[in-house]
Amino acid sequence: MTQETVAPASDAVLDREETISRDELEALQLSRLQHTVAYAYDRVPLYKRKFDEAGVHPSDLRELSDLGKFPFTTKEDLRLEYPFGMFAVPQHEVARIHASSGTTGRATVVGYTKKDLADWAKLVARSLRASGVRPGMKVHNAYGYGLFTGGMGAHAGAEALGCTVIPISGGQTERQITLIQDFKPDAILATPTYLLTIADAMMKQGIDPASTSLKYAVLGAEPWTEEMRHELEVTMNIKACDIYGLSEVMGPGVAGEAVETQDGSHIWEDHFRPEIVDAFDPTVVLGDGEHGELVFTSLTKEALPIIRYRTKDLTRLLPGTARPAHRRMGRITGRSDDMIILRGVNLFPSQIEEIALRIPELSPHFQLELTRPEGQRMDQLTVRIERRESVTIEGVASASKVLQQQIKIHVGSSCAVDVVEPGSLERSNGKLRRIYDLRPKA
CATH class of the missing domain: 3.30.300.30 (ANL, C-terminal domain)
Structure with a gap:
C-alpha cells in the first residue's frame, strides 16, 4: 500500500513564536527567565533555601549564561516537598493536580493553574500540528488517563488544535482495534511499544495493520530508536513522529518533531530553557552538539516553576531545522538511571x-x-x-x-x-x- 503524501508545513498556521529569529527568542527567554527565577525565589521556600545556600540571588541573572550559577532541582527535591511544597500559588488557584506513579519511591506531585493548562494545551497542539495532525482530524488517544500527564495532556492539546478526540486511554487492546476500525481515526497518540502491541494484535486477528485509516502516529513517554520508527512506519503505513515531555516540567508537549523532517523534536524554547550537562559532573555545562544529561528550566509556569531540573535523559542539543529558532533534541539514548x-x-x-x-x-x-x-x-x-x-x-x-x-x-x-x-x-x-x-x- 502506498503511503499518502504528507501535507507540507506551509499548510498550517504557525504560532508567532515558532517563526521569530533566534535573537528574538533569546531576548524573550532572558526576560521570562529573570521573572521565573525571582518568582520561584519569592514563592517557593525550597528555592529560597537552595539559592541562599548556593550564594546566588535572582538579581545575579543578567544574561542567559548566568543560569549556570543556580542550583539544580531533582526528583528527590520534589519528593521531599510532597505533596504541595513546590507550589508557588495558593491552593485555590491550582486548577489540576497530576502525580507520578510512585512505584520507585514517594510520588512527585505537579500542579497547574488555569493559565498553565491553557499554555500546556497550546504547546501540545503545536507539537501535534508539527507532526502532521490537522484541525478536523479524528485522533485516537491511547495514552493513559488519570494522574499520569500523558492522557489528559494529549487530549487537551488535540482539542485545542480543533481535532475530534477518541479518549480510549491505554490497555484494552482488542477494543482499541475495534475502535480504530469503526471510528477510522486519522492519527494515534501512544507509546511506541504500545503501538507495536496494537499492530501485533491486529496481525493475530488477521487484520493488516497497514490497511487502517491511520496516517500519523505521535509517540512518546519512552525512548525509541530510528529502527523502531522504521518498523512502525512500514508495518502500519504511517508517519511516526516523536513528542517529548515529563510531568515535572509540564507533561507531553515540551518538544515535538516535525513530520517534514523527522530529525528530532524541536524544544519550544519560548516556554523552556534547555541545557546539557555532563551526566557524571553536572557542574560542567556542555555546548550544543555535545552528549550529556538534559536539564530544563520553565519560563512561564505559575503553579510549579521549575529551575534547572535534571531530567536524567541523555541526549544533545542541535540547531533547529523546521523551526529554525528552536533547538532540537537528538534521540534520547537512554536515561542515566536506566x-x-x-x-x-x-x-x-x-x-x-x-x-x-x-x-x-x-x-x-x-x-x-x-x-x-x-x-x-x-x-x-x-x-x-x-x-x-x-x-x-x-x-x-x-x-x-x-x-x-x-x-x-x-x-x-x-x-x-x-x-x-x-x-x-x-x-x-x-x-x-x-x-x-x-x-x-x-
Whole structure:
C-alpha cells in the first residue's frame, strides 16, 4: 500500500513564536527567565533555601549564561516537598493536580493553574500540528488517563488544535482495534511499544495493520530508536513522529518533531530553557552538539516553576531545522538511571533495540535480565528476544549468534542471548519495562 503524501508545513498556521529569529527568542527567554527565577525565589521556600545556600540571588541573572550559577532541582527535591511544597500559588488557584506513579519511591506531585493548562494545551497542539495532525482530524488517544500527564495532556492539546478526540486511554487492546476500525481515526497518540502491541494484535486477528485509516502516529513517554520508527512506519503505513515531555516540567508537549523532517523534536524554547550537562559532573555545562544529561528550566509556569531540573535523559542539543529558532533534541539514548553497568561497560536498552532491529530474524520485543550466578562476582546479562513468525530453527541459531557478536562489537561487553517464541514476552499497555534486575539484593 502506498503511503499518502504528507501535507507540507506551509499548510498550517504557525504560532508567532515558532517563526521569530533566534535573537528574538533569546531576548524573550532572558526576560521570562529573570521573572521565573525571582518568582520561584519569592514563592517557593525550597528555592529560597537552595539559592541562599548556593550564594546566588535572582538579581545575579543578567544574561542567559548566568543560569549556570543556580542550583539544580531533582526528583528527590520534589519528593521531599510532597505533596504541595513546590507550589508557588495558593491552593485555590491550582486548577489540576497530576502525580507520578510512585512505584520507585514517594510520588512527585505537579500542579497547574488555569493559565498553565491553557499554555500546556497550546504547546501540545503545536507539537501535534508539527507532526502532521490537522484541525478536523479524528485522533485516537491511547495514552493513559488519570494522574499520569500523558492522557489528559494529549487530549487537551488535540482539542485545542480543533481535532475530534477518541479518549480510549491505554490497555484494552482488542477494543482499541475495534475502535480504530469503526471510528477510522486519522492519527494515534501512544507509546511506541504500545503501538507495536496494537499492530501485533491486529496481525493475530488477521487484520493488516497497514490497511487502517491511520496516517500519523505521535509517540512518546519512552525512548525509541530510528529502527523502531522504521518498523512502525512500514508495518502500519504511517508517519511516526516523536513528542517529548515529563510531568515535572509540564507533561507531553515540551518538544515535538516535525513530520517534514523527522530529525528530532524541536524544544519550544519560548516556554523552556534547555541545557546539557555532563551526566557524571553536572557542574560542567556542555555546548550544543555535545552528549550529556538534559536539564530544563520553565519560563512561564505559575503553579510549579521549575529551575534547572535534571531530567536524567541523555541526549544533545542541535540547531533547529523546521523551526529554525528552536533547538532540537537528538534521540534520547537512554536515561542515566536506566543505564546498566556491565563489567565496566555502560549499556542502555535503546542500544540493544537498535542492534536487534537490524537483524531480520528478530522482532522488536525483548527484555534484559541481569543476574549474578551463585559463587561468581561478575554480573551476567541475558537478552531475551522474540523471533519473527517465519523464522526457522536454523535462522534462530544464526540470529542469536549475530546478535551476540554485534553487541560485543558495538557495546563492548559479552552477553547471553535467548531467542524465544513469538508472543511469549510481556506486551506494553503503556510504558514498557525492559530491564529485569534479578541480582541478589545486598
